[in-house]
Amino acid sequence: MSRGVETSVIDKRAEDLAPEHLRFDGGPPPEFPRDPFGRGEGGRGQAGVSNARLGMLIFLGAEAMFFAGLIGAFLVFRFGSATWPPPGQPYLPVGVTGVNTVILVFSAYTMGRALRAIRRGDRQGLVRGLLVTALLGTIFLGVQGYEWIRLVHFGFTLSSGTYGATFYTLIGVHGLHVFGAVLWLLVVLAGARAHRFSATRHVALTLCGMYWYFVVALWPLLFTLIYLS
Amino acid sequence: MMSESAGVQAAHAAHAHHEELGFLRTYVFSTDHKMIGRQFLFLGLLMLVVGGLLAMMMRWQLGWPETPVPGMSWAPEPYMFEGIIPPQTYNMLFTMHATIMIFFAVMPIMIGCFGNFLIPLMIGARDMAFPFLNMLSFWTGAVAGVVMLAGFFVPGGHAASGWTAYAPLSASAIYTGVDWGQNLWNISLIIIGASSLMGSINYITTIINLRARGMTWFRLPLVIWSLFITAILLLLALPVLTAALAMLLADRMLGTHFFLPAGGGEPLLWQHLFWYFGHPEVYVLVLPAMGVTSDVLSTFSRKPIFGYRAMAMSMISIGFLSWIVWGHHMFLSGMNPALGTAFMMSTMVIAVPSAIKTFNWLGTLWGGSIRLTTPMLNGLAFVSIFVIGGLSGVFMASTPVDIFIHDTYFIVAHFHYVVAGIVFGLFAAVTYWFPKMFGRMMNETLGKIHFVLTFIFFNLTFFPMHFLGVAGHMRRIWNPLQYEFLQPLQGMNQFISVSAFLLGLSQILFLVNLCWSLFAGKKAEVNPWHANTLEWAAPSPPPHGNWGEHLPVVHHGPYEYSVPGVEEDYLPQTTPHALPVTAGH
Numbered sequence: 001m002s003r004g005v006e007t008s009v010i011d012k013r014a015e016d017l018a019p020e021h022l023r024f025d026g027g028p029p030p031e032f033p034r035d036p037f038g039r040g041e042g043g044r045g046q047a048g049v050s051n052a053r054l055g056m057l058i059f060l061g062a063e064a065m066f067f068a069g070l071i072g073a074f075l076v077f078r079f080g081s082a083t084w085p086p087p088g089q090p091y092l093p094v095g096v097t098g099v100n101t102v103i104l105v106f107s108a109y110t111m112g113r114a115l116r117a118i119r120r121g122d123r124q125g126l127v128r129g130l131l132v133t134a135l136l137g138t139i140f141l142g143v144q145g146y147e148w149i150r151l152v153h154f155g156f157t158l159s160s161g162t163y164g165a166t167f168y169t170l171i172g173v174h175g176l177h178v179f180g181a182v183l184w185l186l187v188v189l190a191g192a193r194a195h196r197f198s199a200t201r202h203v204a205l206t207l208c209g210m211y212w213y214f215v216v217a218l219w220p221l222l223f224t225l226i227y228l229s
Numbered sequence: 230m231m232s233e234s235a236g237v238q239a240a241h242a243a244h245a246h247h248e249e250l251g252f253l254r255t256y257v258f259s260t261d262h263k264m265i266g267r268q269f270l271f272l273g274l275l276m277l278v279v280g281g282l283l284a285m286m287m288r289w290q291l292g293w294p295e296t297p298v299p300g301m302s303w304a305p306e307p308y309m310f311e312g313i314i315p316p317q318t319y320n321m322l323f324t325m326h327a328t329i330m331i332f333f334a335v336m337p338i339m340i341g342c343f344g345n346f347l348i349p350l351m352i353g354a355r356d357m358a359f360p361f362l363n364m365l366s367f368w369t370g371a372v373a374g375v376v377m378l379a380g381f382f383v384p385g386g387h388a389a390s391g392w393t394a395y396a397p398l399s400a401s402a403i404y405t406g407v408d409w410g411q412n413l414w415n416i417s418l419i420i421i422g423a424s425s426l427m428g429s430i431n432y433i434t435t436i437i438n439l440r441a442r443g444m445t446w447f448r449l450p451l452v453i454w455s456l457f458i459t460a461i462l463l464l465l466a467l468p469v470l471t472a473a474l475a476m477l478l479a480d481r482m483l484g485t486h487f488f489l490p491a492g493g494g495e496p497l498l499w500q501h502l503f504w505y506f507g508h509p510e511v512y513v514l515v516l517p518a519m520g521v522t523s524d525v526l527s528t529f530s531r532k533p534i535f536g537y538r539a540m541a542m543s544m545i546s547i548g549f550l551s552w553i554v555w556g557h558h559m560f561l562s563g564m565n566p567a568l569g570t571a572f573m574m575s576t577m578v579i580a581v582p583s584a585i586k587t588f589n590w591l592g593t594l595w596g597g598s599i600r601l602t603t604p605m606l607n608g609l610a611f612v613s614i615f616v617i618g619g620l621s622g623v624f625m626a627s628t629p630v631d632i633f634i635h636d637t638y639f640i641v642a643h644f645h646y647v648v649a650g651i652v653f654g655l656f657a658a659v660t661y662w663f664p665k666m667f668g669r670m671m672n673e674t675l676g677k678i679h680f681v682l683t684f685i686f687f688n689l690t691f692f693p694m695h696f697l698g699v700a701g702h703m704r705r706i707w708n709p710l711q712y713e714f715l716q717p718l719q720g721m722n723q724f725i726s727v728s729a730f731l732l733g734l735s736q737i738l739f740l741v742n743l744c745w746s747l748f749a750g751k752k753a754e755v756n757p758w759h760a761n762t763l764e765w766a767a768p769s770p771p772p773h774g775n776w777g778e779h780l781p782v783v784h785h786g787p788y789e790y791s792v793p794g795v796e797e798d799y800l801p802q803t804t805p806h807a808l809p810v811t812a813g814h
Contacts, residue, residue, distance in 0.1 A: 050438075062429070062465070062468045065466075066471055068469065069505075157484075158485050162495075169485070
């Protein structure tokens with residue numbers, strides 16, 4: 001009984017499921033199926049996306065989920081309360097932060113210029129682009145810090161209800177990200193001045209650029225949610 | 230760049246190479262995926278013992294409440310009073326039992342150990358895509374383990390708000406009296422989140438980019454599929470927990486009120502964020518065990534896995550569905566009942582891919598030449614235990630039934646059948662790949678005795694909990710005798726406790742077998758189980774760089790057993806002469 005079943009299963013596999021043109025007995029090995037990646041050889045450049053870029057993309061996915069958790073918490077409080085800001089709490093400085101937003105968004109453009117420069121092999125353009133980007137990032141952080149000091153002087157702190165808690169957590173965590181990105185930029189800048197990058201070899205630059213774009217792209221979303229909503 | 234140097238290194242003999250690196254680089258700060266896998270294994274086993282001992286103490290308190298735990302009279306005062314467990318300590322015990330088992334035992338072994346060891350070997354790579362990040366992942370995890378254990382020794386004791394750390398209980402020291410214990414618990418989980426993130430980045434990149442020639446997606450062994458999906462779930466779920474933990478820590482230490490109603494906070498928000506992570510986490514734990522079982526069942530039935538593509542697709546759909554069911558943990562939390570119904574429906578849909586997997590396992594066994602080796606027995610046990618856990622899950626998912634049985638021992642029985650049942654997948658994996666990891670065979674007789682005892686006592690421990698739960702026995706209570714209606718059930722509580730002690734004692738056999746086989750086991754051949762997957766084409770244990778001079782080339786799927794016209798009853802993926810039938814057809 002069970003023997004019969006076994007034979008029929010295997011016969012089916014051999015006859016129906018392996019079409020004639022796929023059968024292979026000896027001779028040269030068959031053609032490998034097409035696969036966008038999977039070229040093997042230890043990933044030495046044959047893959048569609050290089051290991052470093054892929055790893056960075058995956059990391060940014062996790063970062064996005066981290067912010068999604070914090071933003072989710074903010075949305076619960078923001079749309080769960082009748083008045084926002086709650087009575088007695090200050091309005092946030094929309095004007096100054098709006099200008100600051102433009103500064104940060106512009107830094108993505110200068111970052112792009114720097115990356116395009118190194119792809120042409122233009123090292124001076126690279127150094128100039130990175131320098132301007134780092135400067136814009138620092139200005140952004142400086143303005144944010146100044147605003148924080150004014151808000152704290154007003155008496156607006158982490159313990160000022162959920163309004164203060166969500167504001168300082170979200171903006172603070174983003175600020176830390178920008179701070180980390182600026183530090184990374186400075187490391188890369190030092191490398192650029194020491195002529196470590198060329199038109200063909202600049203993985204570290206590409207990764208730093210991806211991270212910078214992420215940090216910049218996040219800000220308009222946070223600005224809209226926290227300052228404008 | 231790393232893989233190139235690995236290729237050059239592989240040209241050297243493995244031995245000479247190890248001597249070149251020295252002790253520290255070989256055994257402690259190794260970047261070799263196999264050594265990191267072994268490190269995760271031993272870390273996980275150590276924590277498995279710790280977590281198990283915590284459970285034993287709980288069972289003593291439940292079986293013989295407020296009597297001195299034998300051999301524990303030395304324990305200092307605030308923790309125990311001449312061996313008697315006070316309520317505060319009992320809360321700490323169940324909190325830390327779950328936390329340690331989930332984050333420091335099952336995850337390091339199933340994902341850390343087998344993910345690291347198997348992925349490069351089974352896809353035909355020399356190492357992970359980022360070997361240094363891999364080492365960092367292990368040591369970050371080890372630091373998290375030390376921080377977690379340190380919590381036992383701070384004033385006030387360790388976290389005592391359950392592994393789910395429900396706010397506001399966990400959000401302020403005034404409720405539990407635990408101050409730094411809960412803080413360290415938070416910090417440790419944030420650190421291990423970073424460790425898992427590094428692991429996930431490595432696993433996903435490696436599986437996408439480093440597959441050998443001919444190793445297409447549908448020629449991957451199912452255990453690799455399971456680890457790939459697990460890594461994606463971890464990647465997207467853990468950061469949400471990290472965000473929630475950061476907010477909880479801010480509530481405790483910085484004076485915010487995210488989860489404290491007194492300051493306008495929202496305790497339900499914690500539950501949503503926690504279970505948004507927590508439910509994918511359940512599948513993070515169980516998917517690798519499913520993958521292992523698929524490989525073991527096919528190998529020891531000497532038959533192709535039944536429905537390869539359906540197996541891979543059902544794992545993908547389980548992974549997807551796990552994102553939209555978290556609310557079934559919160560039916561009675563005060564959440565909108567309409568939302569509860571939606572979560573009930575989405576939860577029940579998970580039964581479909583789970584059933585596909587179960588029936589495909591049965592289909593694999595059907596008509597096979599079954600070999601009841603230790604890994605096979607454990608794999609079969611995993612399937613049967615998973616079926617019971619899956620079925621009791623349908624009860625829990627149904628809102629009307631859940632009103633009656635939630636937070637009783639029924640849920641304790643259910644999640645132990647699902648999550649503690651993973652130990653059978655774990656034993657299957659350890660006994661199956663031990664020859665490849667350490668170059669020696671484990672003792673089969675000892676392994677089978679261990680399996681039989683574990684299987685019996687596992688069921689004697691956890692099955693009666695269903696009855697306790699239906700009878701109304703609440704979970705997480707310190708002394709059941711305080712409740713009149715539970716007093717007649719005390720006999721069953723004692724029965725469960727005795728079974729649990731015997732279950733614990735049976736594990737000594739496994740540890741003895743493991744330690745003895747490490748040094749005195751029979752030398753393993755290259756392919757002792759006559760399996761097809763790539764790792765069995767490498768020497769046992771594989772040298773640094775795995776493959777010698779040439780990377781393997783893959784010609785067909787991983788489950789070509791008993792192929793007509795082939796002399797042996799197996800056909801390694803590297804052997805070209807055969808019908809190139811793609812797996813799953």
